[in-house]
Amino acid sequence: MDLAAAPPALLTRRHLHVAGDWVDPSSGDTIPVENPATGSIVGEVPAGTPADVDRAVAAARAAFPGWAATAPEQRAAHLDWLHAALAARADEIARTVATELGTPLKLATRVQAGLPLTVLRTMVDLAARPAAEHTVGNSLVVREPVGVVGAITPWNYPLHQVVAKVAPALAAGCTVVLKPSELTPLTAYLLFDAITDAGLPPGVVNLVPGTGPVVGAALAAHPDVDLVSFTGSTATGRRIAHLAAERIARVSLELGGKSANVVLADADLPTAVKVGVGNALLNSGQTCTAWTRMLVHRDRYAEALDLVAAAVAGYRLGDPFDPATRLGPLASAAQAQRVRDHVDRALADGARLVAGGPDAPLPPQGHFVAPTVFADVHPDSALAQEEVFGPVLAVIPFADTDEAVAIANNSRYGLAGAVWSADEEAALAVARRMRTGQVDVNGGAFNPLAPFGGYKQSGLGRELGAYGMEEFTEVKAIQR
Numbered sequence: 001m002d003l004a005a006a007p008p009a010l011l012t013r014r015h016l017h018v019a020g021d022w023v024d025p026s027s028g029d030t031i032p033v034e035n036p037a038t039g040s041i042v043g044e045v046p047a048g049t050p051a052d053v054d055r056a057v058a059a060a061r062a063a064f065p066g067w068a069a070t071a072p073e074q075r076a077a078h079l080d081w082l083h084a085a086l087a088a089r090a091d092e093i094a095r096t097v098a099t100e101l102g103t104p105l106k107l108a109t110r111v112q113a114g115l116p117l118t119v120l121r122t123m124v125d126l127a128a129r130p131a132a133e134h135t136v137g138n139s140l141v142v143r144e145p146v147g148v149v150g151a152i153t154p155w156n157y158p159l160h161q162v163v164a165k166v167a168p169a170l171a172a173g174c175t176v177v178l179k180p181s182e183l184t185p186l187t188a189y190l191l192f193d194a195i196t197d198a199g200l201p202p203g204v205v206n207l208v209p210g211t212g213p214v215v216g217a218a219l220a221a222h223p224d225v226d227l228v229s230f231t232g233s234t235a236t237g238r239r240i241a242h243l244a245a246e247r248i249a250r251v252s253l254e255l256g257g258k259s260a261n262v263v264l265a266d267a268d269l270p271t272a273v274k275v276g277v278g279n280a281l282l283n284s285g286q287t288c289t290a291w292t293r294m295l296v297h298r299d300r301y302a303e304a305l306d307l308v309a310a311a312v313a314g315y316r317l318g319d320p321f322d323p324a325t326r327l328g329p330l331a332s333a334a335q336a337q338r339v340r341d342h343v344d345r346a347l348a349d350g351a352r353l354v355a356g357g358p359d360a361p362l363p364p365q366g367h368f369v370a371p372t373v374f375a376d377v378h379p380d381s382a383l384a385q386e387e388v389f390g391p392v393l394a395v396i397p398f399a400d401t402d403e404a405v406a407i408a409n410n411s412r413y414g415l416a417g418a419v420w421s422a423d424e425e426a427a428l429a430v431a432r433r434m435r436t437g438q439v440d441v442n443g444g445a446f447n448p449l450a451p452f453g454g455y456k457q458s459g460l461g462r463e464l465g466a467y468g469m470e471e472f473t474e475v476k477a478i479q480r
């Protein structure tokens with residue numbers, strides 16, 4: 001058997017990580033971990049309690065003054081050691097995400113394990129040279145760590161979303177209590193194995209697994225948490241903002257999206273469609289930045305639909321550990337059902353099915369949904385407005401650039417987007433008019449140093465790079 005392609009061994013964990021130690025949870029309750037490609041239970045983790053949160057927050061609070069006073073170069077050195085310890089586990093991380101989430105192993109290796117390492121590397125560099133102090137008139141303006149951070153993360157990129165919070169928080173001098181998603185807690189345990197190996201000071205990062213309504217809510221409401229950094233659904237983000245508002249705590253929110261991929265008449269259509277379909281289906285469509293609305297100029301619309309159908313036909317569903325698999329299952333039975341409900345609703349609303357749909361063939365077990373494309377989707381319809389979070393693409397025609405921009409901006413979300421045109425200036429002009437936090441022109445590559453975050457109901461604040469680190473700071477003015 002090829003060990004590198006096998007599921008990981010350790011799938012049951014019994015402890016929390018508090019004040020630098022693996023400790024017993026206050027309750028014996030557990031949460032099962034499912035492999036969504038088979039539907040079988042592969043392990044379990046503790047169900048944390050509010051008492052566990054209290055204990056972890058107290059540890060983070062106690063560690064804060066020392067960590068905040070640690071020299072930037074020393075904090076960078078700690079993050080560098082953590083990078084090495086995490087890199088040593090890259091294969092195990094990929095296999096664990098393939099098991100608990102169902103991401104195909106090849107993609108899990110490149111994105112689920114690779115991207116957090118890339119992001120952590122950027123934070124090693126940023127930690128060593130924090131933003132310079134500067135003077136404004138008679139004031140010295142300094143940045144200080146905000147304090148204790150409560151980090152609450154989702155399941156779709158389970159390690160990336162954790163590292164995108166923990167690394168800049170530590171770089172800025174904050175201490176952290178993490179509550180990972182209850183669907184994908186095992187990857188977070190691997191991070192804490194690495195934290196143990198790296199010898200981070202006790203209490204600087206703490207882990208309390210558990211459900212959102214219990215552990216997540218206790219963390220968001222905790223009087224000693226200074227900033228709540230959340231990634232997940234807009235509905236949960238709203239609840240967290242309410243809880244934090246009670247004590248005027250800071251919140252950073254990375255929420256949902258319904259991003260538009262605008263294909264202008266002079267675009268390189270085969271490339272725009274190939275990249276666009278790949279983006280929409282990435283991680284079975286469970287990606288907050290997914291370009292789930294493809295807007296195509298009427299002159300190229302029929303041609304584009306043919307290309308979309310051909311591209312989608314190349315996505316093979318199956319076992320995440322099979323190298324031939326391009327699309328894994330959805331993360332859970334509930335997520336698969338939500339996606340199927342969106343598909344049924346789109347059919348009822350009169351969208352035209354171009355690929356996939358409820359009758360497409362599926363693997364015999366697991367939470368699979370066939371990649372599905374609808375054409376002639378009305379820009380106001382549910383499918384064009386609501387985040388599906390599955391492999392479902394809506395194709396919408398437009399008559400001219402103004403209409404394309406209007407449709408792109410006809411959303412309560414504004415997280416990502418794309419523009420394609422042979423005329424880069426024209427594409428840039430459209431990109432500037434889109435009310436969204438990121439836009440890729442002609443397939444511009446993902447940049448781990450670029451600010452990442454949403455306009456409108458896609459969120460508050462920015463992650464990644466210098467902007468992401470600034471998020472974890474307060475600003476002080478000292479007059480002389």
Ligand code: NAD
Nearest residue numbers: 153154180181211212213216217232233236255256288389
């Ligand atoms: P969610 O928002 O419910 O969960 C995200 C995190 O918040 C998890 O750790 C969860 O335990 C926690 N949480 C849940 N309820 C909470 C509460 N009341 N207080 C504090 N924390 C709470 O997301 P989900 O249920 O995993 O997925 C549902 C939908 O969210 C998806 O269909 C998708 O649309 C969206 N989603 C978006 C992203 C994103 O990156 N923007 C990621 C995952 C899910």
Ligand code: MN
Nearest residue numbers: 034100101183
């Ligand atoms: Mn799972």
